[in-house]
Each structure stands twice: as structure tokens, then as C-alpha cells.
Amino acid sequence: MLTTVMGPYLSFRPNRIVDGLSQTALEAFGPLGWLALALWALSALVALTRPRAWTGVARAALGSGAVLTLLAAAGAEAASFAAVQGAAARTSFGASFYLALLAAFLVSYSASAETPGRRGRTVIALFPIIGLVALTATGALAELGIVREWVLTRPTFVRELRRHLFYALGATGGAIALGIPMGVLSARSRHAETAIMGSLNLGQVFPALAFVGIMMPILGALGDRFSAVKALGISGIGWAPVFVVLLVYALFPVTRNTLVAIRQIDPAVLDTARGMGMGRWRSLFEVEMPLAFPVVLAGVRIALVQSTAGAILAAFVGGGGLGTIMFFGLEQTSMDLVLVGVLPIVALALVFDAGLRVVERMAGGSEESYA
């Protein structure tokens, strides 16, 4: 807790390249830093009291409040630094800020765990989101390094985000279209299972980047040989190899969960379905798929989250995506720019994960994921 206000908190640099000056939160912000510390202390105090219905929410509010206070103060500092140094100035977060962020997350997480009822947990999750939106909307953060980088890269950002979504959603969509039939087939026949799950397992073992490397000459050759393939934009570089690799990775959870879900259906249910005169297809669509649905959906969720993270790969082979922004950042040793690429990926993955979990719960599935 103390480190969050005592360690290097902000670094001020006249421009991206030169080394900057690090300050702790207390040095940098004075009174606001002390306020954050006070909020932390209060939060810790609440944590020591006997848990009651409201204590979780209170702790989370105080913890989030502390970090938001630090954030607002950082925004103000950055603004005054920029006023002196001009547009090239960069105010970046130091290690302590990330520690504070982690601490706030842990506080919220444990607070959420001790809060009974869904409403309280939703409120806890909303604190940081609302706070962040409010700070952004008031322009309080506009001069922070990460925001400045984001503004500068915005045209590319939108394009790369779109590409990134194309990879993630496309690979998952393909995995649904191919993986569910493959899972059904595997559940029906041991031979199919051996062949399908065997090759998918093999695909999982390949390191992703090596896999892309293998796909490049194969797809390149295909593109050179068949003009129709080339016309689709498939060649050794660009989107195709990455897409194929992501698809293969995404196939695994979808196929496996479909297989497992169908296998675990009570045999008596399948026996009566048959015994009452359902054909194979009818039994599949009226009985097996509805019963398998929650588990299949869990597989889709895993595939989507995995593809969202995996699409960074595309940047390696000129396929675009948010990874491109991240690599720009690495090349220019600008952590702010790296974050502009990485944070949306994390956010997307979290949103997809949470969204599909909600759908799963509505579909009556368990929380298990079979991953």
C-alpha cells in the first residue's frame, strides 16, 4: 500500500526519447496523494471490521476511489507539465501506479467475493468503469502520455481495431461452423474422434509463431498455383496464415467441448429419444444440441478470448491488428504506445468473456469451462 504512494509514480519527459524525471505520488501531487493514501487506509480499516452486507461495497468504493484520485491527479500534473514543455511532452505512469492498479483490482475482487447478491457485485464492477468514463469525459486525462499517443494513432487505431476484430470474430465464427460438426462427428464415432481430436491436439502443440511460419509457404504456394485463391487475397503473407492458425487454435476448444457435452448426456435420454421414434437428425437438434449448448458455448467463449489475444500474431507477418501498434511502441520504446495497443486487447477479451458468461448462465450452464 505504501509503495503505491512512495515509489516512482510518474515520469516526466520532455519528449518520447530522452530519459525523464521520476516522482512518487506524494512528491507529484501533494494533497491529492495524501487523499489517496487516506482512502487506502480507510479501505484497509473496513477490511478489518466484521464483514457485513455493505462492507464489500464500501471497501471497493474506497479502493477504486483511491486509484481514481491518483489518476485524476496524474492528469492534472501532466497538463501542467505539457503547458511548460509543449506537445512532445510525455507523462507516463511508473511502477507504483501499476501496483496501485493491481491493489485496487485485488481489493475489488475480494470485496466482490464477500458481497452476497448480484446487485452488490455489479455495483462494485461499475465503480472503476464509471469513474474512468467520468474522468475521460471531463478531459482530466487528456495530457497523459497514453491518451496523447492514442489521439495521435487514432486513424490507424480504428483500422487496426477493425482488423483485430476480424481475426478474433472470424476465427471464432469459423471454429463454430467447423468445430461443432466435427465435435458431433467425434461423439458419434470413435474413429472420427481419434482422427479429429488427434490432429487438433497436434495443432495445439505447435508454437503459434512457428505454425504461422509453416503456413506461410503453404498458402504462398496455393496462392501462386491457383488464381482463384489469390483473388481471395490468400497468400503467404498478410491475413491468411494468421487466420488459419487462429482458426486451428480456436477449433480445439469448440470441438472438444461439443464432444464432451454430447458424451455426457444421460444415455437413457438418448435411448428414449430413439425408442420414441426420433431419427438421428431430430435427436441431434431436439435433444443433443439443446442439452450440449451451455458447454459448447463455454468452448466458444474460450475460443473467442484466445483468438482475441492470439491476433497479436498478425503483426509479425504484416497482417495488421492491434499488435501492430504494440510493436510500434516497442520499437520506439514508448510504453504508452505499447499500452494503446495492448489495453484494448485486454478489454476486448474481458468483455467477450463476461458477455458470453452471461449468455451461458442464461442458457442454464454451469460455471465449469472444461478448458
Place this chain on the structure above:
Amino acid sequence: MIELRNVTKRYDTTVAVDDVTLTVPDGELTILLGPSGCGKTTLLRTINRMVELDAGEVLIDGQSVRSTPPEVLRRHIGYAIQSVGLFPHMTVRRNIGTVPRLLGWETARIEARVTELLSLVGLDPVAYADKRPAELSGGEAQRIGVARALAADPPVLLMDEPFGALDPINRERLQREFASLHSRLGKTVVFVTHDIEEAVLLGDRIVLMREGRIVQTGSPEELWRGPEHQFVRDFFGDEFGLRILSRHRIADLKPGAAPQGASARVHLDTNLRDALAIMVTESVERVSILDGERVVGGLSFCDIVTQVRESL
């Protein structure tokens, strides 16, 4: 009428059903009875083609079951099994309506049929139609299972130990309800069980099987009076006679003179086993028979023993 002619089914090296010939008359409840692994379930499943034959043929009303595609055939044969196999994702209503839906009935007709069937198996249609299988007790689920098997009013009903998973009290209640249901509906029922008591209580005819073959076929009384094989005697055991008694009521016997003075009383509807139990409990050899409140005669221990052997 169901006819099985020289039916044989092999699995790898074992012969599950070995050259079985059997006729199941219309409207009767025929029990396939025997120790586990005797082939009774396999034999049952040849009738709706859940098991395909290696040799022989199965005819329903003179027509080979092979002349109809299995899915179509099965929609006209009721099917209920021990683990019930209700569809967990469907309401009771949809479960019961499965076969009518497959047959393309109109919604209103299905709805009416579901209501009718729930009442028939003793469940309140309003309270149960929208429940899910997970909300049902074992006995309720099995009632729904029977209702579902009866849904499209099939002339033939196949049941594989339908009450086997229930506790003794529920099992007996459902057995009695099913016996009266059967006498009202007059379906042709083929019923697999390994429970001797159930077989003797429910069966119009018992087909006793061992190692894929039929040992003896007949009414429980015929098997009791004239076992053709030591296995029959051994399988049913010493209690066979008592179990036969539970199939018959006082009203089935010729009454004798009423005993003089105060005595134990039994009603005309009492089954003979219970009447015997009353004699033992009260330490009397003779009881009065009541029809309503009126004494209509008497019955002695000897009457029961001799008449059961000779005339039932």
C-alpha cells in the same frame, strides 16, 4: 398380436437371444422374466427394432416390423424404461407431447392429450404440465414416463423395468395403478422385469427366460401348478404360492358358511394373501366375509388352500 419367430441375436461370441418363438396376444400384459443377462431386454428391443435381428422375424398384426422404417415403427409403439429418460431441457408438457409432435398432431390436440394423460397417471395437469424433470420426484418422473409412452395411444407398449428404480412403497403403488390402468386401456404390453413379485402381481402371462431361451410360458397360476422344469421351481421359490394368493380376491372363491359368534372380518375385495395374514394375526382358522356392512359368508384356511390349487 405380436409374433416372434425363431428370433436370434448374437453379440460377438455370445448369443443373447437364441431361437426364441413367442406369441403375445392382444390386450394382454406379458412379462419377460429371468435373471440378469438372460436376454429379456434384448428380446424386448427386437420388437421396436432397437435391436436388429441376426435371424428370425418379428410380426405385429401379421406384418413384419422390417417392412416399416424404424423411426415410423417406433412412433406407434409406446416405450418406457427404468431410468425414464425424460428430456431434461423440456417441460413435462413437451416431454409427453414428444411422439404426437413427431406424428404432426395439431397443437390443440396435443395440449388436450397431455391434460388427459396427466390426469390418467394421477397428476394434476395444472400443477405439473410446466414443471421440468429436475423438479419431479422419482415416482412422479416415472408416471410422466408412462404417460409419455401412452401419448399417441399406441396399441403396443414396451416397458423395461419401468418401476425398478423406485423405493418399495412407490413401486407398489405404481404397480397397482398400472395394473388398473392396463385393465381399463386394454393395451398389449410387453414388460421386462427380474422382480418375481412384480411379475406375479402384474402378469397375465409370464415368459420365464434363461440364457437366451424360453424356459416356460404361461399364466402365473400355470407356472405355479405345473412347473415343467426344476429351474422354474427354483426361480420362483417357496413363496410362489403366497404371491399367487395376492393375485386373487375373496370374491374369486366360493364362500362357505359364516362362522358363529364374533370373528375376524374381511371384505370381498381383500386379496387372499392379506386374508391369510389376518387369520395368522388373529389366530383364527375361519373369517367372516363382508359385502359392505353385510356378512355374506365365511372362509376357512382350508378353503383358501384347496380352492387356490384346484380352481383358480
